[in-house]
Amino acid sequence: MLKGFAQTPQWKAFAEAAYSADSRASNVRVLDAAGLKIDVSAQRMSPELDRAAAELLGFRGLDAARKALFAGEKVNSTEDRAAWHTILRDLAPPPAVALERERVRAFVQRADTERRWRNIVHIGIGGSDWGPRLAVEAFGYTGRWRSIRFVANIDGHAIEGGLAGLDPHDTLVVVSSKSFTTTETLHNAERALAWLRSAELPDPYQHFVAITANPQRAIEWGVPEAHVFRFWDWVGGRYSLWSSISLPVALAVGSEVIAGMQAGAAEMDEHFRQAPLLENAPVQLALAGVINRSVLGYASLAVVPYDTRLFYLVSYLQQLEMESLGKSVDKDGDAVDLPTGSAVWGMPGTDAQHTFFQWLHQGSDGAPVDFIVCRHHDHRWPEHHRQLLANCLAQRAALLRSKTVEESRDGVTPDELAMHKATPGGRPSNLIVLPRLTPHALGALLALYEHKVFVQSVIWGINPFDQWGVEYGKTMANGVARELAGDRQRPGQHDPSTAFWIQRLAAKSGS
Numbered sequence: 001m002l003k004g005f006a007q008t009p010q011w012k013a014f015a016e017a018a019y020s021a022d023s024r025a026s027n028v029r030v031l032d033a034a035g036l037k038i039d040v041s042a043q044r045m046s047p048e049l050d051r052a053a054a055e056l057l058g059f060r061g062l063d064a065a066r067k068a069l070f071a072g073e074k075v076n077s078t079e080d081r082a083a084w085h086t087i088l089r090d091l092a093p094p095p096a097v098a099l100e101r102e103r104v105r106a107f108v109q110r111a112d113t114e115r116r117w118r119n120i121v122h123i124g125i126g127g128s129d130w131g132p133r134l135a136v137e138a139f140g141y142t143g144r145w146r147s148i149r150f151v152a153n154i155d156g157h158a159i160e161g162g163l164a165g166l167d168p169h170d171t172l173v174v175v176s177s178k179s180f181t182t183t184e185t186l187h188n189a190e191r192a193l194a195w196l197r198s199a200e201l202p203d204p205y206q207h208f209v210a211i212t213a214n215p216q217r218a219i220e221w222g223v224p225e226a227h228v229f230r231f232w233d234w235v236g237g238r239y240s241l242w243s244s245i246s247l248p249v250a251l252a253v254g255s256e257v258i259a260g261m262q263a264g265a266a267e268m269d270e271h272f273r274q275a276p277l278l279e280n281a282p283v284q285l286a287l288a289g290v291i292n293r294s295v296l297g298y299a300s301l302a303v304v305p306y307d308t309r310l311f312y313l314v315s316y317l318q319q320l321e322m323e324s325l326g327k328s329v330d331k332d333g334d335a336v337d338l339p340t341g342s343a344v345w346g347m348p349g350t351d352a353q354h355t356f357f358q359w360l361h362q363g364s365d366g367a368p369v370d371f372i373v374c375r376h377h378d379h380r381w382p383e384h385h386r387q388l389l390a391n392c393l394a395q396r397a398a399l400l401r402s403k404t405v406e407e408s409r410d411g412v413t414p415d416e417l418a419m420h421k422a423t424p425g426g427r428p429s430n431l432i433v434l435p436r437l438t439p440h441a442l443g444a445l446l447a448l449y450e451h452k453v454f455v456q457s458v459i460w461g462i463n464p465f466d467q468w469g470v471e472y473g474k475t476m477a478n479g480v481a482r483e484l485a486g487d488r489q490r491p492g493q494h495d496p497s498t499a500f501w502i503q504r505l506a507a508k509s510g511s
């Protein structure tokens with residue numbers, strides 16, 4: 001059914017309508033979703049496009065796919081399991097989920113009551129890292145009595161810095177890993193164990209907590225069973241913030257942050273399920289994304305939060321979007337005959353304006369931009385916030401509005417410079433406005449992107465819940481690591497350059 005998708009009348013009508021639609025934000029279109037305002041005015045827009053989009057979504061079976069997702073059906077076909085992260089933030093979750101939530105809450109409450117664990121060292125990578133990192137950065141800016149450090153990279157400098165200067169007696173090491181087999185995480189956990197051992201603590205393992213979908217493995221490693229918090233194989237790593245993976249966030253910035261984020265995400269879930277297509281924010285963002293990628297040919301999406309507290313949002317969304325949509329075959333294993341998933345990149349504004357905005361304004365390719373900003377601030381300087389808002393709005397407007405060579409001849413600018421000052425305009429963007437940076441708003445924002453990605457996967461016909469390419473790279477790295485440690489290379493196993501460097505670096509890597 002999915003073969004030759006680009007040749008179907010539904011796709012052709014959609015693409016045609018997108019080409020001829022207005023691209024200059026002639027009308028204001030702002031969607032309301034779970035307390036967020038999502039302005040999609042600066043995307044392609046026309047009544048014909050809306051009609052073609054509804055046809056396309058019907059043809060691709062969005063309704064049934066969404067029902068299957070929320071019902072916990074095995075939507076992850078290549079791994080034969082569900083992707084049921086939505087149930088984790090449900091107000092009435094199944095008993096096993098509720099029990100684990102309660103165990104996390106009780107652990108954190110006890111630690112707080114006893115004022116235990118002044119330092120947390122969090123070890124985990126990818127989906128077992130970005131979510132907690134993002135939430136702690138977003139809500140920890142005022143400072144708390146507990147310090148938390150995140151160690152992800154296999155680079156020994158990461159764990160060295162993560163442990164440096166801490167008092168082992170009051171340090172809790174949280175090891176987060178869905179599989180409990182990830183090389184980076186296990187190596188770093190071993191280093192932390194050795195560090196605790198060297199402090200001659202009565203039982204170093206009591207300083208560990210494990211969060212995993214493979215509890216047996218964590219227990220075998222040595223973590224006491226009471227310190228092992230579980231989640232399930234039907235929770236994808238990049239969707240795991242809603243599970244026990246949030247424990248370090250609760251320790252660092254409070255359990256209420258987790259509860260608030262879950263409530264915001266649950267409200268976005270409801271919006272996604274109920275809102276009509278035209279008002280449905282994840283659906284409209286997804287359609288705009290598909291147009292930008294597959295019709296207009298933009299290869300990337302820039303994400304620019306005008307809020308320094310959202311520093312890790314870009315990394316979080318990079319994993320969410322690129323691990324989910326970085327696929328070129330459909331669910332049947334046939335090549336998708338359209339470009340799929342965009343590269344996601346960015347950084348907070350206004351820093352971004354002084355880094356890559358020139359390329360956005362006048363580069364030959366350009367990219368759509370997601371501008372994200374809070375209406376209200378939480379600091380004491382309204383003038384700073386006015387400037388921040390002004391920059392966000394102005395950059396978006398400048399990307400939209402062209403400046404012709406004629407306009408650039410403003411009477412002051414010499415003629416030979418006018419050409420350099422002209423900008424093409426018509427760059428697509430979204431403006432997402434949070435009321436303020438509350439846990440509820442951040443939860444809603446993350447769920448908005450999750451569902452946007454899901455709808456895009458439905459349109460392209462791909463499975464957004466696996467990541468076989470990453471697994472391939474991991475396997476290769478394990479083999480190379482063994483060769484660097486002295487194993488013989490099999491002739492012809494590597495390309496000549498890789499073989500050369502393995503040989504060259506093998507002698508050095510031990511020192």
Ligand SMILES: O=P(O)(O)OC[C@H]1O[C@](O)(CO)[C@@H](O)[C@@H]1O
Binds near residue numbers: 176177
């Ligand atoms: O939580 P784990 O099993 O340590 O895996 C870490 C990350 O590695 C990946 O498998 C690949 O990046 C992610 O999907 C996952 O979040």
